[in-house]
Amino acid sequence: MASRGPRGKIRPPRRGLVTDQVDFDEVWAVLAQSLGEIHHKNASALSFEALYRNAYKLVLKKYGDRLYNQVGQLVTEHLQYVAVRDVKPLVPSAVVTGTVGSAIEKRNGGSKFLEQLKAVWEDHQLCMSMITDVLMYMPHQNRVYCTDHKLPTTYATGMGLFREHILRNSQYKIGTALNKVILDQIQMEREGDIISHGPIKSCVHMLESLYETEEENDNEKVYLTSFENEFIDTSTEFYRAEAQKLLQECDAATYLRRVDKRLREERDRCADTISSLTAPRIQAVVEKELITNTIKEVMSMDSGIRSMLDHEKIVDLSLLYRLISRVDKHKNVLKDMACDRLIELGRNINSSLKTPPAPPPPQPQDISNPSTSGAAAVKEEKAASSATLMAIKWVNDVLALKDKYDRIWEQAWEKDKGIETAITRAFTKFINDLQEGPEYISLFIDHNLQRGIKGRTESEVDDVLDKAVILFKYLTDKDLFERHYKNHLSKRLLHNKSLSHDAEKQMISKLKVEVGVAFTSKLEGMFKDMHLSEEMTSEFRRKQQEGEALKIDLSVNVLTSTFWPAKAVGIDSKPCSYPPIVEEAREAFTAYYLQRHSGRKLIWKPNMGTADIKVAFKGRKHEINVSTFAMVILLAFNNVAPGESLSFTDLKSITMIPDEDLIRNLQSLAVAKSTRLLTKKPMSKDVKPTDVFSINESFSNPKIRFRIGVVALNRVENDKEKKETSDSVAKDRDQQIEAAVVRIMKQRKTLSHQQLVIEVIEQLKHRFAPDMGSIKRRIDSLIDREYLDRVEGSRETYQYLA
């Protein structure tokens, strides 16, 4: 400002703003009187400017420190006076003497006390802020100055004085009384009384504004140091007792609701009665006392998680889930108990298959069993389907359980990932507990593809198949399933029993999605074989028609032996001597096929085939579908004069059919009533080598076309077959383990035992769960055969030998 214009002369102030002589006592007397007026709420009679000017004067004359001390003393005196006059009379007598008053007394007395304290506090705050304003010029207002001189600001001093002389008043214990009153009121509210929140909130607010020291650290609020702990302690006590009370009085659902209500109450209380600073701590108390410590007991009640799960109490389960999530993010208790129940239910389903009320367990349909040996096609169907029925029942039960848990999981458990894993584990556990699991699932599919999906829409079929796949996913022994599925599929294909080709394809593609191409390639191969055979047969027929026609129609299914189950294509071929016309056709086809594909070997499986034959009984013509063997047997009678008979041994030498099959076929031809084309002497249900057979001239059947089945052998496995199956499964598995080991080692060259085992299990997990022992044995065997070697110096490491 001085740089511009003509340089004027700076005039000294004519007169300072203050007079030279200041007498502290005189000025202080004026000030003290005025401050007293402020305390008595007579400020409007005072001139701020006058007070300010006086304080200014004193400070300028370096009386600042004296002024500061005097003000502190003045405030102290005032507060001591207030404590006696205003607060003390209202301290509830019950608190002081320790007697328990009535609820009303407590409430009214407490409220009045709180209101009074609140009023005193508000007055003090106002006075302090006025005093602070008036003394603004005092350097003690300045935080920087105070920090430098290690002094509290005037306001902080005022607050500290309030803490010391009102709350911590050594004579009247106002602070203790305050805590007690607030806690009493909260207790009353917890017990259902209505209290007024306002005064409590104000007093809590007061405690929050006060600090233990004049430095005013945030974690040293009087609220935190003197009130909160006491509050937490009483609450802990209360909720511990509450837990016991609730456990005795309530059922599980009510208990959960109470807990939920308490949690909400405490949250609201923190928001509108005490400080929100306490919310996390009090929530933790409730959670610990009412959930963590007791939830197990609650869940094990009769009305606990079992009944909730069984009756699908979605609301309760959802509440349970939410409460448990509060205390344990893994929800282990819930997982464990829900899965225990699930496994229990699953095992019930499993064991219900074995108990009497369920359909009787299937009889092994062995020829030595007299009750079934006499059964023909109809009976055979029945007996066989009892296994299917069981399989269907089992699958449906398991699916119902799965649906139920899915619903609960979705609606009550917020699709919790951890719980999903636990549920999956539980299903896997009990499904794999049942030895017949893989077979039953395959039977279920078999049933549906043969009969079940009749007349259903595409999407319904899809649903059914999806269900089967759900269960399939839980299987660990997927290779066992594959084995059964192959058997069932081969029967469906060869006997033309499959209802829908599309559905079959769909099933396979679903399996492919689940476990990959390797798993389904053989199944697809089976379809391909069927398709090629069809083409080949028609081409063969065309060729035959061009040349010399055969006397019979021949239709052949050529099966690749590696794709099809051993039962269908096994090397144990069962040859027989065919009648000439059949033999002719067979040779023609063999010639045709070998010309088409040189270097292949055809093995004929008469035990898998069927034949349509025409016969006439009493002038009535019939067209009968019989097995190839039965056809061979019947044709043998062509060469026998009417009325004459052939003995069992005769038939055997003519047909060369193996004993077992001969007996089975004779049973269906000569024993079963409706299809008795032959008569047997003597009449009995069993076929003995000494029996004699002749054409049953009096045979009659109302139908023109009908079928004579053969007693089935492999619908349900008997013990011997089971052993065979499991042996071959074990063999298969050994091979797969070896293959996996070699694959891995070829790629990795050297690997520790531990890692190798892990990788093998990983590779094979889609097919089955290999056990450690067999992996170890396979590795040893590979070392013996010099595919692998142990790395020298470290026994646990292998290397691959090229």
Next chain:
Amino acid sequence: MSVEDQSSVILESGDGFQFIVRKSAASKSPAIRSMLDKKNAFVEAVENKIVFKNITAPVLEKVCQYFYYYEKHKGQEVCPDPDFITPELALELLCVADFLDC
């Protein structure tokens, strides 16, 4: 005399001159702001008038000018120098500035 309009305040010098100033401008001084605080309810706040017994009219006039100057240019990065400060009064103004804390 008092001002009815609550948006303004009367500042009176020790020698009896009155200045009517917008409150928003006068509030530049924390001291004045506190004096007018309704919550404290001192006589100044009730009457909406402050008497500065130790400030003379010429000085108070400059103070008022400064209040308006400050309010006008508040927050600006570039602003003209105040042209109302005369060297003669500079020292006295300094004392008053200290007193009013502005």
